[in-house]
Each structure stands twice: as C-alpha cells, then as structure tokens.
Amino acid sequence: MRTAAYVYTGWHPIPERDAAFHPGFTEWELVRACRPRFPGHAQPKVPRLGEYDDRDPAEVGRRLALAAAHGVDALVFGVFWCRGQRVFEAGLDRGFLGGPIGATMPFACMWANRLPRRVLPVVRADTPVLDPARRVPTDVDDFVALVAMLATRYFARPNYVTVGGRSYLSIFDSTFFVRGLGIEGARTAIAAARGWLREHGHRDLHLAAIEPNAAVLPLVRAIGFDSVTHYVLLPDWKGPFQQDYRDCAARRAAQWRHFGEASGLPYMPAVATGWDASPRGADFGPRRPHKYPWSPVVTGEHPEHFAAALARARAFRSAAAVDDPLVLVASWNEWSEGHYLEPDQRFGMGWLEAVRSARG
Numbered sequence: 001m002r003t004a005a006y007v008y009t010g011w012h013p014i015p016e017r018d019a020a021f022h023p024g025f026t027e028w029e030l031v032r033a034c035r036p037r038f039p040g041h042a043q044p045k046v047p048r049l050g051e052y053d054d055r056d057p058a059e060v061g062r063r064l065a066l067a068a069a070h071g072v073d074a075l076v077f078g079v080f081w082c083r084g085q086r087v088f089e090a091g092l093d094r095g096f097l098g099g100p101i102g103a104t105m106p107f108a109c110m111w112a113n114r115l116p117r118r119v120l121p122v123v124r125a126d127t128p129v130l131d132p133a134r135r136v137p138t139d140v141d142d143f144v145a146l147v148a149m150l151a152t153r154y155f156a157r158p159n160y161v162t163v164g165g166r167s168y169l170s171i172f173d174s175t176f177f178v179r180g181l182g183i184e185g186a187r188t189a190i191a192a193a194r195g196w197l198r199e200h201g202h203r204d205l206h207l208a209a210i211e212p213n214a215a216v217l218p219l220v221r222a223i224g225f226d227s228v229t230h231y232v233l234l235p236d237w238k239g240p241f242q243q244d245y246r247d248c249a250a251r252r253a254a255q256w257r258h259f260g261e262a263s264g265l266p267y268m269p270a271v272a273t274g275w276d277a278s279p280r281g282a283d284f285g286p287r288r289p290h291k292y293p294w295s296p297v298v299t300g301e302h303p304e305h306f307a308a309a310l311a312r313a314r315a316f317r318s319a320a321a322v323d324d325p326l327v328l329v330a331s332w333n334e335w336s337e338g339h340y341l342e343p344d345q346r347f348g349m350g351w352l353e354a355v356r357s358a359r360g
Contacts, residue, residue: 005074045279123282206322227267249305271329310329311358314327
C-alpha cells in the first residue's frame with residue numbers, strides 16, 4: 001500500500017480572491033486569527049515552519065523533502081477546473097513542478113469540481129452549506145477537454161502516479177458529476193475521455209469516485225469508475241458538535257468494506273489527521289449553526305492515534321483487488337480545515353513521524 005496525501009493549492013493570492021476579499025488575501029489570515037471557541041479547543045493551528053506561498057518551489061521543496069523522508073509515497077493535488085478556467089494552478093505548476101522534487105516525487109490529480117468560496121470566513125447561518133453557484137457543471141466535451149489537459153500537462157510525466165498501470169485521477173464530488181450528467185451522460189463522458197487518451201497515445205485512466213452517496217455508490221462501476229475512496233472520512237457530519245478522534249476513526253474504518261461491496265469496486269481507504277473547520281466560519285459562540293464550517297469539531301486528535309488509523313488502513317484489503325493500491329490521507333496542508341501532515345507548533349514533526357511509524 002502506498003500512502004498518498006491530498007494537497008490543497010490555495011495558499012497564494014489569486015485575482016478572484018483579491019476581488020472578493022482584498023488584494024493579497026489567503027486563508028493564512030483565517031488560520032492565524034482563529035481562537036479557541038470552547039474549553040480545550042486546540043486553536044489556532046500554527047505551522048512550525050511558518051506560513052508560506054505555495055507558488056515558491058524553495059519553500060514547497062523544503063516541506064516536501066520532509067514528506068519524502070518520512071514515508072509519504074505520493075501527493076494528490078486538487079485541480080480546480082471549470083470549463084477551461086483554472087484557479088490555484090500555480091501551487092502545482094510552479095511550487096511543486098517548478099522545483100527539483102517535482103521532477104521525481106510521485107503525484108496525481110483530483111478534479112476539485114467546486115469553486116473556491118467567495119465569502120470567508122462564512123458569516124451567514126441562513127445560507128446553504130454548499131451554494132449551488134459553487135458546483136462546477138460539466139458535459140461530455142468539457143470532461144474530455146479536462147482529461148486532455150491533465151494528460152498533456154501531467155499524466156505524461158514520468159513521476160505521475162499509476163494504479164494497475166493506468167493514470168490515477170479522482171473526482172471530488174462524484175455524486176454531483178453523475179447527477180449533473182445523468183447516468184448515461186456520465187458513462188458517455190468517461191468513455192469519450194478514455195477514447196481521447198487512447199487516440200493520443202496516453203495510458204488509460206484509473207478513475208476514482210470520491211464519496212459517492214448511497215444512491216450513486218451502486219452505479220459507479222457501470223458508469224466507468226475503477227475505484228471508490230473519500231477525501232475526509234472522519235466525523236459523523238450530522239452528529240454532536242464535539243467528536244472524539246479515536247471513536248470517529250474506528251467507526252469509519254468499519255465502513256470501508258461496505259463501500260467496496262456496495263460499489264463492486266476496490267475501495268481505497270481514507271484517513272485524516274483531524275477535522276476542525278473553525279477558521280472558515282465566524283465565531284457565533286454557543287449559538288453556532290450546526291453545519292459546515294462550524295460543526296462538527298473532532299477533538300482528541302494526536303499523532304499516535306493517527307498512526308494507528310493509518311496502520312489499519314495500510315493493512316486493509318478490499319474484496320475487489322487492485323494492483324498497487326493507495327491509502328489516501330487528508331491531507332498534506334489543509335490548515336483551515338484542521339487536517340495536515342506539515343509540522344505544527346503543537347506536535348512538531350509528530351504527524352510525519354506517525355506516517356513513518358505506520359509503515360513499520
């Protein structure tokens with residue numbers, strides 16, 4: 001089993017956020033400003049190596065050298081694409097691929113088919129958790145164009161991750177992808193993308209469905225997906241405000257086999273170091289809304305508990321087998337949601353040492 005960590009490339013200014021907030025805005029402002037909201041609340045999360053601009057290959061390389069040294073086998077970069085338009089691409093194209101580590105360290109892509117939030121921190125409790133305007137619609141031609149872009153820029157590189165000899169790609173909101181295109185439309189889009197790859201001399205896809213809901217899960221195999229996984233699979237999203245890390249991790253691990261059996265596909269287990277999106281929501285005090293980004297908060301997280309969860313994931317074998325499976329970790333650096341492997345002030349190198357420990 002290879003350990004692959006998701007990477008959020010949102011740690012640099014972009015024109016869209018300059019216009020929505022103020023010039024130079026990044027989520028480091030949210031991370032830095034967050035304060036404890038209940039007794040024992042571990043906020044703010046402080047990066048031990050400091051805040052950084054993820055377009056800078058020197059700063060990115062400094063951190064990724066630690067990842068490679070501690071047993072992170074691969075990185076899965078979120079790619080924001082909406083009908084040919086991209087945001088945050090510089091974190092991958094300049095910060096990672098622009099440095100020497102980017103030439104050798106295995107990496108893959110996840111289509112983040114949602115637009116970044118335009119209001120941060122979230123200050124209104126009466127709006128939907130996911131504004132429909134943030135969902136990214138697609139069609140057959142658009143999906144082929146996305147895959148063609150990814151193949152040309154990334155799949156063709158010698159260090160791109162393969163599973164079973166095929167280029168690994170995941171879709172963040174696979175349920176929306178299927179609902180938006182319809183079952184036949186989604187099947188047609190995936191088949192057309194595979195056809196484009198074949199006609200242009202590229203490897204076939206290994207396409208992973210992230211978090212298909214109960215209605216879509218039994219359909220993903222017939223639609224053309226090759227595996228199922230998750231991004232953050234940790235808290236009970238409708239459960240109590242505070243949830244214990246060990247309880248959450250054990251409960252979620254018990255569900256892994258079901259995802260594989262219900263889909264008829266390999267399930268690649270997903271683990272997270274924690275969950276706390278408090279920096280992304282305004283402080284409502286005790287009257288906080290019971291929805292993202294205010295609730296839930298996972299407490300009791302610790303590198304030792306994460307090491308146990310990761311070791312359990314690395315030992316897991318799905319009923320439907322696949323060569324060279326992955327364990328997906330949330331995440332390398334999503335500080336504003338409280339899940340990261342990068343060194344912090346609280347545990348130092350503990351999260352990375354946990355990765356090494358889980359490998360035995």
